Amino acid sequence: MxxxxxxxxxxxxxxxxxxxxxxxxxxxxxxxxxxxxxxxxxxxxxxxxxxxxxxxxxxxxxxxxxxxxxxxxxxxxxxxxxxxxxxxxxxxxxxxxxxxxxxxxxxxxxxxxxxKRGGAGKEYANGITSADFVYLLMPDRFANGDTSNDRIASYLDNTCDRTNPSAHHGGDMQGVINQLPYLKDLGVTAIWMCPVTENDMPWKQEPAGAISGYHGYWITNHYQIDQRYGGAEAYKKLTARAHEQGIKIIQDAVYNHVGDEHFLFKDKPFADMFNNWPVYTGSNHREEALFSGYTSAADKKVMLDGWFTPHLPDINLRNPYMANFLIQNSLWCTQEFGIDGWRVDTYKYCDEAFMNRINAALLAEYPTLSIFGEAWANTVAGSAYFTRNNMKVPFKHNLPGTTDFPMQSAMLTALNQDFGWTEGVNKLMMTLAQDVLYEDPRRNCIFLDNHDMDRFMTMIGGDLKKYKMGIGMLMTLRGIPQLYYGTEILMKNDNVQGDGKKRNDFPGGFPGDAVNKFVASGRTPEENEAFQYLRLLAQYRKQSKALTTGNTIDFLPQDGVYAYARQSGKETVLCIINQTRDNKKVLTSRFEDLFRGYSSAADITNGSQLPLTGEWQLPPQTMWILELK
Ligand SMILES: [Ca+2]
Ligand SMILES: [Ca+2]
The missing domain is CATH 2.60.40.10 (Immunoglobulins)
Structure with a gap:
């Protein structure tokens, strides 16, 4: 071997x-x-x-x-x-x-x-839509399918140490290939991996401590796939095998910065290919600076041209040679590896005109490709600003969809905050109401957690009832649902600091693991219950036009209970959330219009039937997902 x-x-x-x-x-x-x-x-x-x-x-x-x-x-x-x-x-x-x-x-x-590779829109560049279910994984932390690539002698960092959360752990793309049947069984239709492009970087000092480039966001050569993940050949193999299983591949792009070992930074063709400052200047991270209309030019410049950290040189996307370098690389990767979509890191820190140019070039070449950008925004307006929107703003972005941070915050609020006029499920309703700002909110990627935040199970205090309600929302609200690897087996990062612990190794993915949670026999009864609940919803969702592409009709929250329906043609799914710790009565007469033409409702999670008349008793902390019959 x-x-x-x-x-x-x-x-x-x-x-x-x-x-x-x-x-x-x-x-x-x-x-x-x-x-x-x-x-x-x-x-x-x-x-x-x-x-x-x-x-x-x-x-x-x-x-x-x-x-x-x-x-x-x-x-x-x-x-x-x-x-x-x-x-x-x-x-x-x-x-x-x-x-x-x-x-x-x-x-x-x-x-x-x-x-040119044929079959765009059929064999590759298939695009990720709201009919998909995305699984986000960090290649270094998911599964190690080839121990021979754990250390690459020619790389600046040769550490592979699973006891250190900030070191490389040895995961790779062969590990992902090995788990394709697991992902397919779970109902996954697309895999988003954190960047697989080469990160040949030494350890760097960050405020939280010394850290390696195990996460992939410190690119040093855009035309190399990191050898620790198996290089270009493993990537091509993964894409081909995934496509055979009906699973799409999303590549993670970073246009905002590079690792300071990137050859273009160490030997700059043109000095202004990077945003140079007389003294180190970090970004202010305020997206409001781009759209508020009140912001000073100086603050806007710091937002866009300020650096992320001292070891991540900020790219000057206005430099035409740099712009061409990145645009051509994204086209090249799409063509070379036959991927289906792009997730764009640190979107809100990038020159706006450039972002429109690169998106347009990709979509001109591959009209069926999809792109969603990471704009970690504080408000729905901030989030919508970076996508195609219905707002009158000085700059119009052409990005089809975003990673929907306001929706993530709203879902967590619905689970964790007591009900009130603007609290609990009312926050969820208020967030959904602002969908009017997006051209099409169904193009947004929605999620409960990701690699940059505490794990969902930690944020809900390990409560399985909340887990089921959260997963229920994720699989029934508008958008492209994205699951962070390990959430299906209730992985947590309790009482630990630092990003590394949010990116724990998947148990069973690494040689010598004491337990294997990729199989039912390795999971606890509670983990199996969580896994099966998610799997059932993911598999149901696959064939449900109502949940994937349907309209949303909601019924304003009352007394901690929020209901919304998803509807497509004759297909209707009614979702009802009781966020409180009490039984709640629900008067079916509220849904009279919705019920016209139907005679009963079936709970898709357990098959139980409900009449469409009288009063329903909704148990505490429960979400019903009902298919109308
Ligand atoms: Ca490996
Ligand atoms: Ca920037």
Whole structure:
């Protein structure tokens, strides 16, 4: 196994070097590493990286039918050259020779033009819609399917230590492949992994302590998949196997910053590819600065151009070369790996015009692709601002959907806060009422927890009743439900500080684990009850037009009880939440209009039937999910 892997990596390394044939001994890197014919993005900008390439007066020539070299641009760094190419409709797949003459000598690059992958919207770029159920996992922490990649000798960080929550733990994409049947059985239809792009970073000091790049958000090379996760080959294998099982793949993009070991930061082609400050300036994290209309220009600049931490250089997305680099990389990843959608990290910190440009380029190339951005906003207006919305604002974003933080907050409030005029389930109703601000709130990704917050089970004090109500809301409210890995088996992060503990290892995913919670026999009775409850709802939801694409009709909260229906055609599902610790009477006459044409209601979680007349008794802390018959 180990020998095979070593050999495999050798072959891989050779495959990477093959396109670059050099007359001189020194190698050149070209980004994008290859391209395709038949792409809408046919004005290709190549960034050639080679020591001293820009010394003297370099010249480049390309002789390839259908391809024209439009412009050669010298960078500020002596080590890059920018080539602007037009790839015409007549260009055929093949290898084109790029000849470069510079003070460093003459050399040539064999550059591959591959045929564009067919089947967009069928075999890949399938898009994630409200009919999907997304499973968010951190590759390092989910399952270790290949221990030979736990430590990569050439990487700056070789630590693999499961006793340290801030270290790499060895999880990888083979581990995800091994658990595809588990995920399919749970009802998952899409996997969002935290970034799989290379994070070749040493340990860094953050306010909470020393931390490694195990989470994936410190990218150092956009054209490499982290070898600790199995590299590009494992990614391609995962995408193919997932698609065979009817599961889509969402890639996590970071346009706001890079790790400070990124080659573009260490040797900057142009100094203004990053937002430079005379003294270190952190972002103020206030999205209000972008849309309030009152904010000073200085505060807006700090919001957008301030850095996240001292080791995450903030990208200047207004620099045209940087913009092209990132746009082409996102197109390249979609095409190369055959993914289905993008989740965009730290969306609200990115230059707004750039975000519209990159989204438009992706959607022009792949109209069926989907994109949702992480805009961690304090208000619904703030959240809607970053998406296609119905608001009169100075800048209109084109992002289809967002990760819906206000809805997450509202669901938790409905579970944890006593009922009041603006409290408890009234907060949920008030949040839903503000959906009028979104062009289509069903494109939002909704969730109870994620990798940046306490685990759901911890936030609800380990209460299984609240768990069932929360999962009930997640699977019946409008939007694309997203589950954070481990929530289905009641994973917690009680009494611990730091991000690492919110990202615990999935028990059974790692060699030597004492228990395996991927199988029923390894779970406690309570964990199995939670797992089965979620599984039942996820499987039911798959075939329910009402819950996936239906309209929402709600009945204003009364005395701690909130009801809403989801309706599509003749299909109606009525959801009723009693958030209080008392039995509550529900008068069915309230739902008279809804009940027209139906004769009974069936609780989809246990099959029990209810008449559509008289009074219903709703037990304390209960959510009923009723299909009208
Ligand atoms: Ca591993
Ligand atoms: Ca920024």
């Amino acid at each position: 180990k020998l095979t892997n070593t050999l495999y990596r050798c072959l891989l390394a050779c495959a990477v070097l093959l396109p670059l044939t050099h007359l001189s001994s020194q190698s050149a890197e070209v980004y994008p590493t290859h391209w395709w014919t038949g792409m809408k993005w046919n004005q290709l900008q190549l960034l050639v990286h080679r020591e001293g390439i820009n010394k003297g007066n370099p010249t480049a020539t390309i002789s390839y039918p259908g391809v024209q070299l439009k412009k050669t641009t010298r960078t500020e760094s002596p080590n890059y050259l920018v080539l602007d190419l037009a790839i015409g409709a007549t260009a055929k797949p093949g290898t084109m020779k790029i000849q470069i003459q510079s003070a460093g000598g003459k050399f040539s690059i064999d550059y591959q033009l591959k045929p």
